[in-house]
Amino acid sequence: MRYPWWRLLLFCSIASVPCYWLYLAAVAALGPDPGKVLVDNLGQGALVLLLCSLAMTPLRYLTGWSGWIVFRRQVGLWAFGYAVLHLAAYLYFLLGLQFGDFAAELVERPYIALGVIALVGLSALALTSTRWSMRKLGKRWKKLHRIVYPALVVALLHMLWVVRSDAGQWSLYATLAAILLAARVPAVERALVGINARWRGDPLANKNKNNR
Numbered sequence: 001m002r003y004p005w006w007r008l009l010l011f012c013s014i015a016s017v018p019c020y021w022l023y024l025a026a027v028a029a030l031g032p033d034p035g036k037v038l039v040d041n042l043g044q045g046a047l048v049l050l051l052c053s054l055a056m057t058p059l060r061y062l063t064g065w066s067g068w069i070v071f072r073r074q075v076g077l078w079a080f081g082y083a084v085l086h087l088a089a090y091l092y093f094l095l096g097l098q099f100g101d102f103a104a105e106l107v108e109r110p111y112i113a114l115g116v117i118a119l120v121g122l123s124a125l126a127l128t129s130t131r132w133s134m135r136k137l138g139k140r141w142k143k144l145h146r147i148v149y150p151a152l153v154v155a156l157l158h159m160l161w162v163v164r165s166d167a168g169q170w171s172l173y174a175t176l177a178a179i180l181l182a183a184r185v186p187a188v189e190r191a192l193v194g195i196n197a198r199w200r201g202d203p204l205a206n207k208n209k210n211n212r
């Protein structure tokens with residue numbers, strides 16, 4: 001296993017954040033509606049981690065360091081984990097475990113349906129993130145994992161629907177998402193590899209990009 005200590009550090013850092021939020025809720029430091037704050041924080045956490053996981057490939061092209069790809073899977077799985085915790089917090093704190101109300105919410109609040117669609121997309125990615133699935137699906141694995149982009153767009157629409165008029169933070173996430181989507185256009189990928197080649201004085205880097 002490559003970079004075991006970095007992986008462990010990343011795992012502990014990302015895992016400790018929801019524990020800290022729970023601690024803040026327990027000591028009444030999350031304001032008058034801690035349940036809602038937990039739901040919001042976990043939703044934002046899921047979105048930020050999703051954006052981080054999508055930044056790994058462009059960062060690899062830009063820096064030439066293959067370690068980014070080692071962390072991509074873990075960060076992507078954590079995005080899914082935060083989204084599941086976000087759903088669990090919503091069911092527990094906002095719905096009071098009245099599962100019967102969930103169907104009514106889906107109809108009354110279309111943004112809930114968008115959240116479910118985004119979570120289904122992330123679930124498909126998480127379930128097929130194993131080496132076994134990679135081998136089994138072959139070339140189809142890469143195609144399937146492009147679901148991450150529609151899932152990201154749907155998650156952004158879900159958030160926009162919630163925040164509506166107060167869209168400052170949303171605009172920041174949407175801008176980052178647009179940059180990361182643009183970074184996957186082949187011409188932009190080649191440009192990133194070219195920048196790295198110039199830094200390192202390696203004229204073959206662009207040629208080698210497709211072999212990595």
Ligand code: HEM
Nearest residue numbers: 039040043044046047083087090115116118119155159162
């Ligand atoms: C079954 C799936 C989901 C359900 C039921 C759900 C439910 C909710 C609810 C009820 C809120 C608003 C809470 C409030 O009143 O403030 C919310 C906000 C949010 N959700 Fe979800 N969600 C789901 C999936 C997702 C996913 C997959 C993501 C991201 C990857 C996400 C990201 C967000 C964000 C960023 C917010 C806004 C937080 C804020 O206002 O600061 N949600 N969600």
